[in-house]
Amino acid sequence: MERLWDIEFQSVGLGYGDTVILDDISVILPGGRISAVLGGSGGGKTTMLRHIIGLAKPLRGRILLGGNDLFSLPDKALRAARRRMGVLFQDGALLGQLTVAENTALPLTEHTRLPSATVREIVLHKLALVGLADFADYYPSELSGGMKKRAGLARALVTDPPLLLCDEPTSGLDPISAAQMDELLLDMKARFPNMTIVSVSHDMASVKNIADTVVVLHNGGIAYAGSLEGLENADDPYLRRFMDRSPPQAGQVDDPRLQLAEGTRKLMHEALGF
Amino acid sequence: MSDNTNAPLPNSAASLLRALGRPGVLFLCETGAMGIFLARGIMRMFSSRTQIPKILRQVRVIGAGSMFLIVFIGLFTGMVLGLQGYYTLSMFGAEGFLGSAVALSLVRELAPVLTAIMVTGRAGSAMAAEIGVMRIGDQIDALEVMDIDPMAYLVAPRITAALITFPLLTSIFSTVGILGGYATGVLMLGMSGGVYFSRIGSSVRWADVSGCLGKSLVFALIVVAVCCCKGYFAHMRKDGMGAEAVGNATTSAVVLSCILLLAADYALTSFLL
Incomplete structure (x- = not known):
């Protein structure tokens, strides 16, 4: 445990x-x-x-x-x-030159040798949890402030940090x-x-x-x-x-x-x- | 325990520091810090198996992105050299040496220096601004907390890419410049094309070419070190915060790069001649 x-x-x-x-x-x-x-x-x-x-x-x-x-x-x-640790920064702190999926995958692509299909599957799962599965290939500049925060949360959660x-x-x-973000955090806690x-x-x-x-x-x-x-x-x-x-x-x-x-x-x- | 901080400086060191003055000492400190920053970046050049895509991206940004500019500047530099050289040499009845004059000027001096200055203005400023924005936008902190070394992620690929692209861009500048000299000397002013190229072949030695490529490698390191370092520490600037700090960091990166490029050029030329 x-x-x-x-x-x-x-x-x-x-x-x-x-x-x-x-x-x-x-x-x-x-x-x-x-x-x-x-x-x-x-x-x-x-x-x-x-x-x-x-x-x-x-x-x-x-x-x-x-x-x-x-x-x-x-x-x-x-x-x-x-x-x-997973950290959600105030404005998401997404890297501008990477897509939402690439941002979310960053801890996995840098620290593991997982096949790209597996990484993609994990990333899409996390993006689905924060309601951004349809925006995986968008760049941060194409997202609203709230979406950037949710994408930042997906990245913070991608390794299932304790x-x-x-x-x-x-x-x-x-x-x-804001209420949706609260629900996301409560949902994470429940999971x-x-x-x-x-x-x-x-x-x-x-x-x-x-x-x-x-x-x-x-x-x-x-x-x-x-x-x-x-x-x-x-x-x-x-x-x-x-x-x-x-x-x-x-x-x-x-x-x-x-x-x-x-x-x-x-x-x-x-x-x-x- | 003895207190070394209060120990008097040796006379020679004290007089050197006095001669430099406060701005000179600060400049030396800053240059030293950039040297350490560069060394840290070089040590991480082979640290990660995920470097290759990042290097390729930077090769595209620094190299392919600067190609048009380098061809354009190289062509007109060569044309001006051809024009000025032809009329100056014809005063001594030596217009046949135009090829030598154009090629040696370009290969020994103008190509590496002008290429480095142009790339500083185009790609170096972008490096400083991009890394500066990442710093003030918490993106570099985000890399650190994901246990991704920002030096390996941001700086090392740029060093590798600059070491690949600077010699290539300098070679392109030289080649296009020589063709520019050909355009004015041969096509416009009627000089023999055979004489133009045979003089180039007989006067440009391998030492000139290797010196040119060596300079471009040193200039690549200077530009990356200064521009990345200025962006990386944009948040610590005392002359502004946020966007203003990034703007000031970018400006000072370009200015300092140009100063150091010209100083290094003089030092390298003295060494090579």
């Missing part, structure tokens, strides 16, 4: 160069579950994902993947770990496409019960649909980590605003920069010919 891939952050500081984005965070994203990482724009969600993938090293602390410290692994073991990481899977999608899925998002509707556990990032740390029900019942003012989609409280309204002098506005309108 495939082991479960817990992702554990132990007193981790994340950032780039001298810039610390998340400091001293400790949290476990449990294996075999769907975890959602939430937070405001610029809150460190994508940074957290890039560190799980191994694209950036933490400033301090350890990130354990299935019990192994990702950044202490020998090169060969790190590469082996990466082959067990760990699937999604960066903003529903951002920029219309409500129907592969041991699969660990981490979805970085700020789409509350999507998170409510798919997540078993939730981590909320705020002010360079973790504002909440736990079940979705716990988040819905939280009393913390930031979490409440996040859940209720309400703006910051009064206080900032007095900021003089929020006021534009009537003369200035009139001058601008005259210049624009309004």
